[in-house]
Amino acid sequence: MELKQLDDFVYVSGQINKEHVARLAEMGFGHIVCNRPDGEVEDQPGYEQIASEADKYGMSCLYVPIVSSDITATHIRTMSHALKTSKLTLIYCRSGNRSTIMWALCSVAASEPVDEVIKRARNAGFDVSKALSPFSS
Template identity: 40%
Template sequence: MDIKALDRKISVCGQIGPEDLDRIGAMGFKGLICNRPDGEADDQPDFDDLAAIAEKLGLSMAYIPYLNGALTPKLLAKLNHAIDAVDGPVLMYCRSGRRSTILWEAVRGPSRIAAE
């Protein structure tokens, strides 16, 4: 699991699995946001399965799938709300972390990125 911090609250990484959730919690993350649509790959864990385990560990999870090119104001508002709802560090993930980074940049905007 290669985690990259984007600012004080948001980090991104590639696909996580059930075996990663304990470590994610131990690293201090309070919430996770899945930006990868279910069923994108055969070996991909199902969001609901991960969310059930995360809940038992005290981690919140939000499902906000993003396909490249499908960036809408509604999607960005939903993501912003999910980020703001977590009191602590958030780990966003997709297949590689790239889409999550794109979403974070879109939500935060150039002026907020420069201020971090």
């Protein structure tokens, strides 16, 4: 599990498994958001496995599965609400890219400067400039 920080409370990673949840709890994470649809690949841990393990550690978990080509306003509203927390939050998908795009869209929706959002994502190793191009001046 490779964590990359996007802002003060939000980190992103690729797919996690049940064993990672204990480590996240030890690190002080209180919230996990899964952006990966169940069943993308055969051996992928399902959301319920992660959520069940998170519950053992008192962590909240949210399932907001997305496909990059089909992100809706409902996805953005749901994610925006999930990211409004003072708990350390991990968002994840297969590689972290979709989750970073969702974080970026939520940040722009919250009126954060597009250039700053692109810069923070780039510092974490992700290029969201194409996804945010409609918002750039």
